[in-house]
Amino acid sequence: MNTKLHAICDSQGRPLNLFVTAGQVSDYIGARALLSSLPKVEWLLGDRGYDADWFREALKDKRIRSCILGRKQRKKAVKYDKRRYKRRNRTSRDIAAQCTAGQQSRSCLAG
Numbered sequence: 001m002n003t004k005l006h007a008i009c010d011s012q013g014r015p016l017n018l019f020v021t022a023g024q025v026s027d028y029i030g031a032r033a034l035l036s037s038l039p040k041v042e043w044l045l046g047d048r049g050y051d052a053d054w055f056r057e058a059l060k061d062k063r064i065r066s067c068i069l070g071r072k073q074r075k076k077a078v079k080y081d082k083r084r085y086k087r088r089n090r091t092s093r094d095i096a097a098q099c100t101a102g103q104q105s106r107s108c109l110a111g
Contacts, residue, residue, distance in 0.1 A: 001022065001023065002022075002023035003020055003021065003022060003023055004022070004023055004025065004027070004030065005018060005019075005095065006019040006020075006021065006027070006030030006031070006033070006034055007091055008037060008038060008039070009091045010039075011041075013090045013091045015091065015095070016039065017034060017037045019033045019034050026049070027047065027049030027050050028049075028052055030050075031050050031052070031055050032055075035055070038059075038062060041064055042064070042065060043064065043065050043067055043084065044059055044064050044065070044066050044067065044068075045068075045084060045085065045087060045088035046066070046067070046068040046088060047068070047089075048068070048069045048070070048072075050068050051068050051069065051071045051074070051078065067080050067081050067085050067088070068080060069085060
C-alpha cells in the first residue's frame with residue numbers, strides 16, 4: 001500500500017500543513033481536509049487531481065487564484081498560468097529528496 005502526502009506550503013516551498021491519505025484515495029479528500037487551513041495567499045498551485053469545480057469555487061470565495069491544470073475529461077478547457085504551474089512540484093521533489101536521504105527514509109511520512 002502506498003500513501004499520498006497533501007501539503008500546504010509557503011512561497012519558498014516550506015510545508016505549513018500536511019495531510020496523509022491512502023494512495024488510492026482521491027485528491028479531493030486531501031483538498032477538502034486542508035481547505036480550512038489555507039493561509040491568506042494570492043495563488044494556489046495544484047496538480048490536475050485537485051481540479052474540481054467545488055474546490056475552485058471555494059478558493060475563489062477565499063480570494064485565492066487557482067493554478068490547477070484541468071482534468072482531461074473537462075468539456076471546456078480551464079485557463080491556467082503555465083509558467084507558474086511548472087513550479088507546483090518543487091515541494092514534492094524536496095520532500096522526496098528528504099525521504100530518500102540516508103536514515104531519514106525510515107521516519108518520513110511520504111515514504
